[in-house]
Structure formats: structure tokens, C-alpha cells
Amino acid sequence: MFRPLASTHRLPLARQVHLGHLPHTRSPLVPTLSFFNSVTGSDEKIPTFRVLDGVGKPVDGAQLPEIDEAFARKLYENMQLLPTLDTVLYNVQRQGKTSFHMTSYGEEATIIGSAAALELDDEVLGQYREMGVLLWRGFGVDSVFAQCFGNQDDTSGKGRQMPVHFGSPAHHFQTISSPLATQIPQAAGVGYALRRSPDRRSRSIAACYFGEGAASEGDFHAGLLLASTIPSPTLFIARNNGFAISTPSTEQYYGDGIASRGPGYGIDTVRVDGNDVLAVLSAVREARRRTLEQGRAVLVEAMTYRVGHHSTSDDSFAYRQRSEVEDRKRIDNPIARFRLFLEAQGWWNAADEEELKTRLKADVMKAFKHAESLAKPELGELFTDVYAGEEPWNITEQRKELTGLLKKYGETWEPWRTELARFKNKGQDLTKA
Amino acid sequence: MLATRRFKSLPFAPLIRRNSTAAEPPPAGGHSPTIATSQLLRTTKERALRTPGLVWNDDEPSNAIVSVGRECRKMNVYQSVRDALSIALTKNDNAAVFGEDIAFGGVFRCTMGLAEEFGRERVFNTPLTEQGIAGFAIGMALMGHTPIAEIQFADYIYPAFDQLVNEAAKIRYRSGGQFNVGGLTIRTPTMSVGHGGLYHSQSPEGFFMGASGLKIVIPRSPIQTKGLLLSAIRDPNPVIFMEPKILYRSAIEQVPIDDFELPLGRAETLVAGADLTLLTWGTPVYHCETALHMLADPPPALAPHVPESLRKAKVELIDLRTILPWDAEAIAESVSRTGRLVIVHEAGMTAGVGAEIAAEVQKRCFLRLAAPVKRVTGWDTPVALQFEKFYIPDGLRILDSIVETLSY
Numbered sequence: 001m002f003r004p005l006a007s008t009h010r011l012p013l014a015r016q017v018h019l020g021h022l023p024h025t026r027s028p029l030v031p032t033l034s035f036f037n038s039v040t041g042s043d044e045k046i047p048t049f050r051v052l053d054g055v056g057k058p059v060d061g062a063q064l065p066e067i068d069e070a071f072a073r074k075l076y077e078n079m080q081l082l083p084t085l086d087t088v089l090y091n092v093q094r095q096g097k098t099s100f101h102m103t104s105y106g107e108e109a110t111i112i113g114s115a116a117a118l119e120l121d122d123e124v125l126g127q128y129r130e131m132g133v134l135l136w137r138g139f140g141v142d143s144v145f146a147q148c149f150g151n152q153d154d155t156s157g158k159g160r161q162m163p164v165h166f167g168s169p170a171h172h173f174q175t176i177s178s179p180l181a182t183q184i185p186q187a188a189g190v191g192y193a194l195r196r197s198p199d200r201r202s203r204s205i206a207a208c209y210f211g212e213g214a215a216s217e218g219d220f221h222a223g224l225l226l227a228s229t230i231p232s233p234t235l236f237i238a239r240n241n242g243f244a245i246s247t248p249s250t251e252q253y254y255g256d257g258i259a260s261r262g263p264g265y266g267i268d269t270v271r272v273d274g275n276d277v278l279a280v281l282s283a284v285r286e287a288r289r290r291t292l293e294q295g296r297a298v299l300v301e302a303m304t305y306r307v308g309h310h311s312t313s314d315d316s317f318a319y320r321q322r323s324e325v326e327d328r329k330r331i332d333n334p335i336a337r338f339r340l341f342l343e344a345q346g347w348w349n350a351a352d353e354e355e356l357k358t359r360l361k362a363d364v365m366k367a368f369k370h371a372e373s374l375a376k377p378e379l380g381e382l383f384t385d386v387y388a389g390e391e392p393w394n395i396t397e398q399r400k401e402l403t404g405l406l407k408k409y410g411e412t413w414e415p416w417r418t419e420l421a422r423f424k425n426k427g428q429d430l431t432k433a
Numbered sequence: 434m435l436a437t438r439r440f441k442s443l444p445f446a447p448l449i450r451r452n453s454t455a456a457e458p459p460p461a462g463g464h465s466p467t468i469a470t471s472q473l474l475r476t477t478k479e480r481a482l483r484t485p486g487l488v489w490n491d492d493e494p495s496n497a498i499v500s501v502g503r504e505c506r507k508m509n510v511y512q513s514v515r516d517a518l519s520i521a522l523t524k525n526d527n528a529a530v531f532g533e534d535i536a537f538g539g540v541f542r543c544t545m546g547l548a549e550e551f552g553r554e555r556v557f558n559t560p561l562t563e564q565g566i567a568g569f570a571i572g573m574a575l576m577g578h579t580p581i582a583e584i585q586f587a588d589y590i591y592p593a594f595d596q597l598v599n600e601a602a603k604i605r606y607r608s609g610g611q612f613n614v615g616g617l618t619i620r621t622p623t624m625s626v627g628h629g630g631l632y633h634s635q636s637p638e639g640f641f642m643g644a645s646g647l648k649i650v651i652p653r654s655p656i657q658t659k660g661l662l663l664s665a666i667r668d669p670n671p672v673i674f675m676e677p678k679i680l681y682r683s684a685i686e687q688v689p690i691d692d693f694e695l696p697l698g699r700a701e702t703l704v705a706g707a708d709l710t711l712l713t714w715g716t717p718v719y720h721c722e723t724a725l726h727m728l729a730d731p732p733p734a735l736a737p738h739v740p741e742s743l744r745k746a747k748v749e750l751i752d753l754r755t756i757l758p759w760d761a762e763a764i765a766e767s768v769s770r771t772g773r774l775v776i777v778h779e780a781g782m783t784a785g786v787g788a789e790i791a792a793e794v795q796k797r798c799f800l801r802l803a804a805p806v807k808r809v810t811g812w813d814t815p816v817a818l819q820f821e822k823f824y825i826p827d828g829l830r831i832l833d834s835i836v837e838t839l840s841y
Contacts, residue, residue, distance in 0.1 A: 099628035099818070150819040159819035162630040178632030179589055180561060216560035218592060244561050246534040251558045319537040382820040383812070394783055398812045402823060405833060412734040413829060419822045 039256065039263045046259045048303055049283055050273035054332060056340030065282040069347045075116055075277055076342055077356060079108040079335050082132045084360040085141060086308070088368055089148055089163070093312045097372060098148050100163045104129055106275075106307030107241055109334035112136060113280030114237050114302070117288060118207050122235075123190050124173045125183035125208045128164055129239065133209075137171040141364055145371035152377045152424045158385070159377045181214040184223030184236070188297070191232030195295055205291045206234040213244020215258045227297035228265040235291045236299045237284065239274065241306035246319040262299035274302030275334040278341070305332065376422050378429040379406075403430040466726060468683040468719045473703055474654055478505040481687040484656050485701060490663070490692040492524075505687035510680045513655035513688050514543040514620070517662040518581060520692050522551045525579050527616075528666070530556045532566055532583030540585060541622055541681050567593035567619065571601050574614035574671070581666060587623035587675055588635040601671040602646030615669035620662070622678035623651065624716045624779050625825050630818035634825075636715070636780035636811070638675060638756045642789055648672040648697060649756040653718045655686040660695030661754065668697055677715040700760040702767070706749030709839055710767040711831070712790065713777040714753040721750055721777055723828030728835055735832070743839050756786055764790065765797040772803035773838050777826055782810040804841035809834045 018028035040046055051062035058064060067075075086103040093101045104111055111132035118124070120137055131144065143155055147166050150159030156167045157175060167175025174190075177183065187208030194200045214220060215238055227234040238258040242249050255261070262269025268290050272283040283300055291298045305328045309316040316325070342348035383399045386392075406427050410416050420427040466472060475481040482500040489500075508516060521528045530547055536558045538545035548556040559566050563584050570580035584590045590597075597619070605613040625634035638649050648670050652658040658676065665672035703718070704725065713721050725748055731739040749767050753759055768774045774794055776787040791806040809826045816824055 158817075160631065160815070160817040162628075162633070162818055165630075178630075179591075213561040216562045216565070218562060218564050244533070245540065246537045247558045247561070251536075252560050313540070376819045379820065379823065382817055382823060383814060386814050392813075394813050398782070398814075402812070405830065408738065408833070409735070409829060414734065415822075415827075416829065 039260050046256050046271050048271045048273050049279050050276050051279045051282065052276045052337055052341055054337060056337045056342075056344065058341075063282070065278055065285060067278070067281070069345070071116075072342060072345070072347055075112055075281075076335075076338055076348065077360075078112045078115075078132060078136050079277065079338065080356055081135055081141075081360050081364075082108050082112070083335070084357070084364050085131070085135075085144060088364050089144075090308075090312065092148075092368065093163070098150075098163050100312055101148065102129055102164050102311045103308035104132055106328065106334070107239060107304045108132065109277035109338065110237075110239050110241075110274035110280055110302040110304045113277040114207075114209075114284045114300070117281050117284035118235075119204065119288075121172045122204055122288070123187075123194065123206045124171075125187045125190065125206065126166075126173065126176055127180070127183065127210045127214055127239075128176050128178070129211070130209050131164060131166065134166055134168065134171055134173055137173070139166070139168055139171050139173075141367040142370065143168070145367045146374070149371040149374070150376060151371055151374035153371070153374055154377065158381045160381075181210060181217035181219035181223075184208055184210055184214070184217075184219045185226055186223075187234045187236070188223050188227035188230065188232045191227055191234030191291075191297075192230055195233055203292070204233075205288060206232070207237060207288075208234060209237045209239060211244060212238060212240040212242075212249050212258055213247065213252055215261075216244075216252055224261065224265045224267070224297060224299070228267045231294070231296035233291045233295045234297050235284070235287055236297060238299065238301045239304060240301055241274075241304045243306050243310065243316070243320075245310045245314060246316070248320075257301055257303075259299065259301040265297065265299075267297045267299055268294070269299040269301070271301045271303060274304030275332050275337065277334060277338045304334075375424040378425055379420070379423045379427045380429045380433075399430070403433075406431050466719070466722055468680065469685075471684075471719055471722055473718065473722055474684060475656055475686045478687050481505045481656055481689055484660070484689075484695070486696050486699065487656075487660060487689075488694050488696075490694055492692075500689075504690045506690050507685060508655045508659075508688040509682050509685045510652075510655050510658050510676065511541050511543045511682065513659040513686075514662060514676065515545060515547065516688065516690070517659045517666070518544065518547060519550070520663060521579070521581060521666045522547065522555060524692065527577065528555070528579040528581060529573065530581045530583070531559050531570075532620075533559060533561055533585045535559075535583060539583065541676075541678060543620070543676075543681070544583070563589055563592040564596055567596035567601070570617050570619065571596060571604070571614050571671075574601075574617040575604070575612060577616065579616040579618075579666060581618045581620065584619060584621040586633055586678075587621045587637050588632045590619075590621055590637060590673075593619075594640070597647065597671075597673065598641070598644045602644040604646075605670075606646060613669070614671045617671040618662075618666045619671075619673045621673065621675055622681070623675035624677040624679065625816060625821060626679045627821055627825070628818065629816065629821075631815045634779075634816035634821070636675075636778060638673075639780050639785045639788075641673060642757055642786055644757075646670070647757060649675065650697060650754065651675045651677065651715045651756060652754065653677070653680070653715060653752050654684050655688045657695060657752075657754065659688055660693050661697065663692065664694040664697050667694070672697070675715070679716055695754075698755045698758055698760060700754055700763040701752045702749060702763075703752055704748065704750040706747035706771065708746040708771055709748045709773040709775060709835060710751060710764070710771045711748050711775050711777070711835065712751045712753060712764060714756065715779070717777045717779060717826060717831075718750075718752050720826060720828045721831055724831035724835060725750065727828060727832045731832075735829070738833070739836055740840070743836060746835075746839055748835060759786075759790065761790075761793050761797070765794060768794050768798045769801045772798075772801050773841075774798075774802075775807045775809060775831070775834050775838050777809045777831055779811050779825055781813040782808055783813045785810055804838045807834045807838045 115133040115136035146153035148163035165176040191206035570582040573580040
């Protein structure tokens with residue numbers, strides 16, 4: 001029978017006739033020229049793991065994760081807390097009270113489900129849309145607002161960073177950096193250090209979040225390569241939400257999403273329905289188990305949809321239809337989906353819903369009002385933490401220079417006086433020191 | 434493409450070099466200008482057409498200095514970027530514009546409508562990889578094309594540092610002049626906006642200062658942006674074109690709609706003076722203008738700090754425009770006359786561009802200097818969000834340094 005000389009391979013590689021192996025690798029030698037362009041060995045895309053259907057009903061053959069009522073309610077409450085916070089933080093920015101916000105709308109199941117699958121002291125390296133991981137770990141809404149307002153209670157970065165750039169050693173959450181993907185190779189290093197720490201190696205992993213856009217950066221490839229080759233117990237969680245600012249994922253990559261890259265690095269990989277919180281929980285639990293067991297990278301790609309704009313600096317209706325977003329919100333709402341599941345279990349009802357929404361809103365508004373009332377950190381914090389140990393002369397001199405200027409003009413020059421009044425101690429930590 | 438760089442401006446080069454914008458003196462009323470009310474912006478057609486050094490780049494052979502009857506349109510900086518890109522794409526079929534989020538208009542709206550007008554083959558989104566964007570652009574330029582790539586924020590240019598410093602800057606030299614990437618232009622928004630924090634406020638021009646082979650250009654206004662960007666695109670060297678992002682919307686001028694260029698490597702004297710040279714580029718140009726107003730006519734709160742004897746001082750304000758290679762001749766000429774130099778930039782002081790300028794000026798003008806060269810810069814810390822008003826050099830800090838340097 002005629003066979004073209006070169007074909008795109010359609011059969012599993014193992015079924016080819018082969019002539020032994022290349023030395024040093026296990027690559028079988030074959031007499032047929034064939035190309036391949038799939039990690040599934042077929043025309044099928046990489047499948048997506050799901051346990052709940054669009055209306056929260058377990059799909060046929062679904063293996064539900066082990067959860068009890070209390071745990072399920074905690075999942076749901078955190079999923080609801082995220083948009084409650086987002087709505088207030090978004091509006092607060094719109095009123096000019098903060099400079100920026102990024103919502104998690106639509107990604108609640110991916111973020112909360114994965115957070116819930118990790119141990120509380122697994123080291124997390126996030127991108128910027130992972131506030132929910134901190135909420136799950138008990139960071140608290142007061143700390144969220146303090147960071148977003150950059151006030152004197154901002155434990156994340158003393159008011160230095162833009163809103164949503166959280167960080168907390170107590171919650172094993174490295175401080176967010178705006179440059180994309182820089183956390184990915186760092187996560188490999190964190191994983192490796194955990195493996196070298198006797199008290200952590202048998203129980204802790206590094207968990208690294210990033211979007212499908214960030215996965216285009218060179219740092220993504222470096223990070224997966226290192227964590228698989230060195231190797232390092234690092235769990236990579238790609239939030240594929242369909243958009244990197246305006247750029248749809250169809251213009252971000254030509255291959256089969258982010259998951260197709262995992263096997264290229266020789267690592268266990270799974271794609272999961274990121275709007276199904278129980279599927280995310282199961283997939284990340286198992287991925288975490290493998291990461292720890294193998295001491296090597298594992299990749300999870302969570303398929304979701306960014307319902308919100310990229311940030312408060314973005315109007316996404318400039319590049320996507322409002323109706324597309326409305327459809328996604330209606331048809332595939334991760335929160336509604338899980339609520340229907342909870343109700344079917346008898347774990348949730350309308351009264352619970354009412355009570356939760358009222359309580360969360362009250363908590364959030366209280367934290368907002370408190371954060372709004374607080375001053376910025378002390379002005380002297382402008383110059384601290386550049387170095388540890390002996391302070392270099394230039395920093396010392398520049399602090400002195402600003403102090404001199406404040407003494408000279410701070411009480412009489414209105415623009416400076418107004419600005420100084422916004423700092424804790426009104427700059428006197430410098431001028432009266 | 435590279436060979437088509439026009440030299441018809443050459444006969445007028447001496448004019449360009451000596452021409453001073455010499456803006457009208459500050460109003461006696463003493464209000465401090467903002468960017469919106471800056472006297473440095475050419476808000477009438479007549480002033481726009483008198484922009485020093487402007488060279489028309491007409492399709493038909495013409496007298497390139499004739500400005501009579503040319504049309505202007507009111508534009509802000511992002512509109513003038515778009516205008517320049519549109520001209521480059523229209524006149525050069527090998528020109529292409531690309532970068533992250535370019536197709537829908539870019540996050541600062543500089544590429545609005547270009548994809549629709551010129552097609553997705555020439556105006557396109559890239560995946561999110563700055564090193565990739567720079568490398569890809571270098572590849573196109575190696576083939577004689579004219580890539581105009583955008584890095585979305587200057588703060589995010591560092592993944593491309595290797596491609597720009599080790600490759601773009603060195604290709605001509607390492608190939609013995611056989612290969613070059615002269616067609617390459619990298620556009621990137623730079624400097625602070627007041628609420629950008631560590632990673633949306635940086636001025637990284639100094640990091641490229643040692644990369645001979647590259648040019649670095651930073652415009653201050655819509656007319657400057659259009660003329661310098663078209664020059665950058667057509668310059669036979671790779672150029673990093675940094676656009677001060679706070680000016681995208683706030684700086685508005687009448688901009689000639691025809692194709693024109695402004696010279697690279699040439700500073701521009703914005704206000705002539707004999708007592709002190711005030712040198713800057715980009716956004717701080719306007720803070721310097723404010724400082725000059727406050728010097729001449731200090732508000733009551735500042736009056737005690739500005740001696741009467743200094744208020745009549747003539748400060749020469751110079752916009753450096755091209756950071757690399759910088760116009761040492763013009764700066765040294767000015768400082769030789771004034772004996773005093775204050776340099777203002779937003780980047781931190783240590784190894785900022787001001788350091789290089791100060792070193793060269795003290796060499797060239799050592800015996801003429803009446804005061805140490807003063808630098809007014811960001812501090813040597815990252816740009817801290819809630820502290821930005823006390824980080825970024827403002828009019829008051831510039832004024833204080835002028836007074837200090839004049840009284841030295």
C-alpha cells in the first residue's frame with residue numbers, strides 16, 4: 001500500500017516498527033519519516049478534567065474530592081469574599097482613593113480551589129491576581145486594604161508598591177512583583193531550597209502562579225526547565241483566563257495551551273476546568289502529591305475566563321464584546337456553579353446566602369473605612385530597606401538632603417505641607433530626628 | 434531602507450545647532466505653569482512651523498525649509514506617535530509596528546487604528562516576551578526591514594537588555610560593518626506618572642548609556658515626538674525611543690501634518706540665558722520651566738529663600754533630547770558661557786546620565802566653572818508609590834538647586 005514518504009504521525013509512537021535505540025537516549029530508531037505535533041498522540045486536544053457540570057451537578061463517572069460540609073462552606077465563603085472585596089476595591093479606585101486595582105472576577109474557583117489544595121506553609125509565588133490565596137490563608141481583609149491604601153498598616157511593603165502587590169512571610173507568600181514571569185524560575189529555586197531543608201523536604205513544596213500571557217516570557221521556559229532538570233519540588237499553576245490585557249490566548253500561542261509544554265520538560269501535567277472548584281481542588285491536590293513525591297516540577301493548567309477588565313487601567317470592551325463577557329458570566333459562573341452543588345448536598349440555602357453576603361459586605365466596608373482613615377507610613381521609610389547592614393553613604397546623604405529641604409520648605413510651601421500631612425508623624429521622623 | 438536616510442538637512446546644520454527656541458519670557462504675573470499651560474509648547478500653527486531644526490521630508494523634491502501654507506493639527510503625544518507611525522508605514526512598505534497589545538491601539542493608545550489601516554501583517558500583537566520582541570525586531574532589521582517595536586513599559590525592557598546591548602548595539606561592529614540593524618526602533622513609555630510605584634515609574638536610559646552602537650532619544654512634546662521618532666526610524670542606527678508617559682495626554686501642541694524630521698544628537702536651547710545652564714530631558718522639562726517662573730517671581734512662601742539679587746538671573750534651559758550620543762558640544766558651549774550647570778533627571782543619581790554629563794563637562798569646562806555641577810535626581814532607592822511626591826524632582830527642588838548653585 002502506498003504511503004507518503006513523510007506524514008504527520010497519527011499513531012502512538014510505540015506502535016511503530018523500530019530498529020533498536022539511539023545510544024544514551026531511549027529514542028527508538030525507526031525507518032519511517034514522520035512528524036508529530038501533539039502530546040496526546042492524536043488529533044484530540046489535551047482533555048480538561050471536570051467533576052461538576054455547568055449547573056453544579058457531578059458529571060457521570062466524576063470522582064469528587066474528599067470534602068466535608070465545613071470545608072465546602074469555607075471554600076464557598078472565600079469564593080464569595082473575593083468579588084465582595086473586588087467590588088469595593090474597584091470602586092474605591094474609581095473614586096480616586098487608591099491608584100489601582102485588579103479584580104479576580106471569574107477566576108474565583110481557580111484561585112480558591114488551588115489555595116485550598118495546598119498546605120498553608122507551602123511557599124507561594126504569585127503573579128498578581130492571587131489575593132484569594134492569601135485570603136484562604138487568613139491574611140485578612142484589613143491587611144488587604146492596608147496594602148491597597150499603602151497606609152501605615154501596610155505590612156506587605158510599607159506603602160511602596162502599587163495596590164494588589166501583597167506579600168507576607170507569615171503566610172508563606174512572596175511579595176508580588178509587577179514584571180511578569182520573574183517568579184517562575186524563582187519558584188524553582190524556592191522548591192530546591194525546600195528540598196534541601198531537612199524540616200521541609202518531606203512536606204513542603206513551592207507553588208507558582210502565572211497567567212497564560214506570562215507563560216510567553218523567557219522566564220517561564222527557564223523556570224520549568226530548571227525545576228524539571230535540577231530537579232525541584234515546584235508546582236506550576238497556569239491560570240489560562242483567555243486574555244493578557246487585550247491579547248487573546250489565540251494570539252498568545254499557537255500550540256495546545258500551556259499544558260502541552262509540560263511534557264516537553266518531562267513533567268507530569270494536567271489541564272483542569274478552572275471554573276469547577278472541586279475539579280481544581282482534586283487536580284491540585286494530586287499535582288501537589290506528585291510534586292512532593294517526585295521532588296520535581298508538575299504543571300497544572302486551569303482553564304478559566306477573565307470576566308473583569310485586566311485592571312482599573314483597562315477597558316476591555318475596547319477589544320472584546322460586552323455580550324461575550326455577559327454570556328460567560330451567565331453560562332459559566334464558578335460561584336453559582338458551586339452554590340448549586342452545595343444546595344444539592346443540603347449544605348447551603350438562601351438564608352445562608354443572605355447571611356454571608358451581609359456579613360462579608362459589613363466586614364469589607366469596615367476594613368475599608370479603617371484603612372481610609374490611616375496615614376501613610378513615616379516618610380523616612382522612603383530610604384529604609386534599600387540595603388541591610390551598613391547604609392551606603394549615598395542613601396544617608398540623600399536622606400539628609402531631603403530632610404534639609406523639608407526643614408526649609410515643609411512648613412511654608414503649601415504643596416509640600418499638604419503632602420507631608422498625609423504621612424504618619426508628618427515627616428517629623430526626619431525633621432525632628 | 435538604510436540608504437534612504439536623507440541628508441538634505443545638512444546645509445542647514447549650523448542653523449539647527451545655533452537656533453534657540455528662545456521662548457517668550459515668563460509672564461510677569463508669576464503663575465507657575467503646568468504642562469497644560471506651558472509656554473514651551475507650541476500651541477499655535479505659526480510657532481509650530483517655526484520649530485527649530487525642523488526639516489520637511491516631502492515626497493516631491495521641494496525646498497525643505499519652506500513652511501508657508503503647511504497644515505497643522507492639534508495633537509497630544511500619543512496622537513503624534515500615531516501620526517509618525519502612520520507616515521512611516523505609508524512611506525516604507527518594509528516598516529512594521531508590533532508589540533504587546535498593539536493591535537487594539539496599545540495601552541497608551543499610540544497605535545490606535547493602525548492595524549485596521551495597514552493590516553495585521555504590518556501591525557500586530559506579539560506574545561508577551563520582551564526579549565522575543567527585541568530579538569524578532571533585530572532579525573527583521575538584519576534583513577533591511579524597518580521594525581518599530583514597542584516595549585509596553587520601560588520598566589519591562591530588562592528581559593530585552595541582552596538583545597539590545599549584546600546584539601543590536603554590537604552587530605555592525607562585530608561583523609566588520611557587513612551587517613547592521615539600523616532599521617530598528619524600540620519605542621517604550623518611560624518616567625513617572627505620580628502613582629506608578631517601583632515598576633511603572635522608571636527612567637532606565639542610564640542603563641543603556643554604555644552601549645555604544647545604540648542611540649537613545651527622549652522627546653518632550655508632540656512636535657518633538659513626531660520629528661524625533663521619524664528621525665529615529667530612519668536613522669542608520671538602532672534607536673531606543675523613550676516616551677515620557679505622563680505627557681501622552683497632557684502635552685498638546687499644533688503638530689505639522691506633513692512628514693518632517695528633527696535632528697538626533699542635538700540638544701535644543703528652550704530658554705536662552707547667561708548665568709546658569711539648566712539641562713534636562715523628558716517630563717522634568719516642565720518642572721524646570723516651573724522653577725524658572727518661581728525664580729523670577731517667587732510666591733510669598735518661597736520669597737525668603739530666593740534672594741532679590743538672583744531673581745533676574747538668566748537661566749539657560751536646555752532639552753538634551755538625544756541621551757546617546759549626547760550633544761556634549763552644545764552643553765559645554767553653554768556651560769562655558771554660564772559657568773554653572775544643574776542637571777535634572779528622574780532616574781536615581783548614582784550612575785545616572787547626569788554622572789556622565791557632569792564628568793565630561795568638568796573636563797571641558799573646568800576653568801570656567803563657578804560652582805560644582807549640581808544634579809537634581811530621583812533618590813538612589815526604587816520609586817516608592819506613596820512617597821513619589823518626595824522622590825521625583827519637582828519645581829521646588831530644582832529651584833532650590835538653582836539658588837544654591839547661583840549663590841555658590
